[in-house]
Amino acid sequence: MTEGRIVQWLKQPGDRVEVGESVMVVESDKADMDVESFEAGYLALIQVEEGESADVGATVGIIVESKDDISKVGTSAPAPAATKAPASSSQAQAPTPAPPTPEAPKTAASSAAPPKPKLAEIFMPALSSTMTEGKIVEWAKGEGDKVEVGDMVMVVESDKADMDVESFEEGYIAHISVDAGQSCVVGEPVAFLAKTEAEIPLVKAWATSTSAGASTEKATTSEPSTSATTAAAAEAQAAPPVTTTSTPASMPVVNEGRIIASPLAKATAKKEGIDLKYVKGTGPSGRIVETDVLKAKEAQPVQPYTPPVGKIIATPDAKKVAKKEKIDLAAVKGTGNFGRITAEDVLRAAGKAPVEVGKAPATKSSPAKPAAAPEPSKTTTEIPAGAVAMNAMQKAVAQNMTASLTTPVFRLTYTIKTRALDELYAKLKPKGVTLSALLAKAVAIALSRHPIMNALYSEDTIVYRSEVNVAMAVALKDGGLITPTLMNADKTDLYTLSRNWKDMIQRAMDKKLTPKEYSGGAFIISNLGMFGVDQFDAILPPGVPGILAVGASKPVVGLQENGLVGVHKEMKVTMTADHRIIYGADGAEFLKELTNIIENETTELVM
């Protein structure tokens, strides 16, 4: 029961109410019930009228101590005892709810249901004279566990030390209201004990309903029950697996009837688990000798491993993460060795880890072969099912793109002949220099000569930067986009730039770049030339002075320098720039400079 409808008020405002007297009839999900008051007094106000519904724990009416107080209610805050909607579904069979306990809470502003069952509370203890708040490091007992007097129930971190805290009461832990890792002030209840095992659900219901109304950060209180169910379901599925016996199905039987084998061959066969029926003898008179057995073992196809059906196999880390993220492992697809669930899989399911396709198995090594699971063949493109939640990076891109609309931009296109660049690249490629590094270097040199192109707009100011960094856009396989930044690209030699760039790409794929490496607001190059794109313009992300969109270098028929018609290669670059600080002429001069460097001053690049 989460909400109840008030069928009828048995008392009206101004009426005297005795303890145990029925005040209202509530329709729960199972039956209509008379609800009795825990408090004596006068019904001052009805807040939820007949026929209306209220959440469990909500105030439905207010009872005051004396008749004189009735008039005060309604004008001021409802300070006196309030009648609350009861959670009575647990006593559904009873014609009337159980009578209220004599120890009904006086302090709390709840007078009516849910009825407080017999329970004991475990409080946050004061472990030192200076302690005002404690953090629960660990629960030694879980919900449902039996607790004896003197049992260690939890570990509390005080300002000085971690202390084991023992219980003064005995009973069963029905509800833990402060989870491990959370803090609360000294004296606050952290768990509720039921007197008997049977009362656990009652106490739990009571405890969750009270804390849900009172506490601030108890959004999770209703969840343990659901996760408990799923855990039980998971356990049910994890029934003891059947051990499979291996039969070499694919091997032909070569020996029928009596088998002649040397004693050593027999011993070896037994040791290696080889059935001699399948072994062809090559010894004297076709007798099976040891080498035959060993050969048969070599030839024996390795039993393909089939994980036990219905069993959830997850690494210890994955289980811990799942508990923390409240993810049901049954719903997580495992991508680890032998299809097991890893911590990353769980994080992915929780939407916290970017989806990484075809991730290399880190730097691990194995004695024989790499332990990577066989990659599923990727001949067909899988179509994602309908709406797919964005990962963090995709969300960031979307946000950034929308934000870019606030920057007024302009675009300039230039055509650059690439013969000199191509020649230089051909020469340097064997030395590990990449085209990306060459472009970055060229742009960096041009930027160093045109400081405004490397400046940033800030309110009423232009922020010039002495460091020339160049970022290049990298598309990640999972749909993300990132711009790793080459620092001091104008002063760094090509070889180092190339090396740094390769390293950065790798780390970008592994999601290991530091924020400084991709969010410095550097001038960006976006190169789609490798896809054959002729020309495009890029969107200028906020906080960046300019972005250069580089198209493919393609052969074109045209007039050569020697005056003859011939073929040369050229590429189109389009720059998008922030017009708040960069004007058309600035951009044009910058592109002219860049063109000059690439067409005529390629020696600058290697200096």
Add this chain to the structure above:
Amino acid sequence: MAFVHTFCPPFSRGYSFPSLSYQRSSFIRPVLTRRVVVRSNTRKSNAPRASFDYDLAIVGAGVGGHGAALHAVAKGLKVCVFEARDIGGTCVNRGCVPSKALLAAAGRIREMKDADHLRALGISLDGVSYDRQGVADHANGLASKVKGNMANSLTALGVTIINSRATLLGAQIIKGSDGKTYTAENIILAPGSVPFVPRGIEIDGKTVFTSDDALKMEWVPDWVAIVGSGYIGLEFSDVYTALGSNVTFVEAMPNLMPGFDPEIARLAQRLLINPRPIDYHTNVFAAKVTPGIPGQRPVVIDLIDAGTKEQVDQLEVDAAMIATGRAPFTEGLGLESVQVETQRGFVPVDDRMRVLDKDGNVIDHLYAIGDVNGKMMLAHAASAQGISAVENMVGKEHQVDHNAVPAACFTHPEISMVGLTEPQAKEKASNEGFELGKSVGHFRANSKALAEGEGDGIAKVLFNKSNGKILGVHIIGLHAADLIQECSNAVARGTTVDELAFCVHTHPTLSEVVDEAIKGAVGMAAH
């Protein structure tokens, strides 16, 4: 690594130098020269000295045999050592030494991966990576270096190293696997131990292995099950998780770390197990372990309930490490020639390390030290026993006080202990009718620990309230292994908490954690 599986029994012996031995030693010392063997009154042999090839033959050049050899040379004896495998034995080649190298690397990796901790110190790092082969080379290099040093120290002192397996033909005769026969007036058996592998577990050295193979660090499995949660298992869980593996413990006892003081074990679980990618199954046996093939077939472990023996679960992991303890290595030792019957595999000895025959009588001239006698399976205990055996053979009656031998587990943070655990101390207190005192010092209250950002841990002192004598000390926390020595000395010398409370400790050092606990014991706590 401290290789232990029988853990320190509750010894009630105290100080072990009877006054008689002092008198005898002062009488003996002037006549000691090289090649002169001094006979104690326990000896009956009257064979001429010259008829022996050596005064002392030591079987096994592990830490115990090495310690005995050095001490025997100091006592003027002519010594030979039989070693068929590696000088240094388990500890140096397949135990404490290489594992410390792995732990040193693992500890640094763990530290540098802990971004929160580093940030608290004002440090930031851009990712940490390690080279598995480099780490493995460090461990193996260290082992060969220490092994070389030990061999050199023996030869430099004139100890003959015989690279041959030794078999007893009698209490004073050894047959070498080189075919020669050697005689010695006294023989010390120090053959050590080998990893114990329970039935049903198939070792392939690659996916299912013992510490011997794990120390080679040939690969780092993604998920490794460790069978046994004692010192060895715990240390390897520290190494493996630092290198990025997941670990699952399989423990036959109802609790993890069964040999440890319960309070320390609980804290260890909180510091070393819960925050790491480790889970565990307790009260279960690994009944069957089938090796796998990396990438094709996982290692499959059948778990059966320790009580009902019914299968309760099955694990599919990438590797399994068997750390279920160590078994004495007595194969081919020729114990039958001297009528010795092993007890649960161990060679029985008396308090003076003299071997006992099957009727419980002392066999003259024959001693057994180290893992093989099962008294305390620790390298430094073996060495102490070796020295003690030599003392006894030159006529200085001596007993090792095993209760004062400290032990350590080199996880991050470390665990160390000396003397009794709290339940043992409680039992002793109720048996002997004294009141047990307990005092705890906290690393979180220690300036040095806080400076390091490592405030986790405690030092617990258990003492006899009636006389102030220390019964046991248990430490878990930063550099705990280095902190236990003061307590070990105090237990050995019978120093009281009242005396220790006035010993000045350097400020600011971790030693003040022990100081705090001691001062607390006598009501001098400042905190």
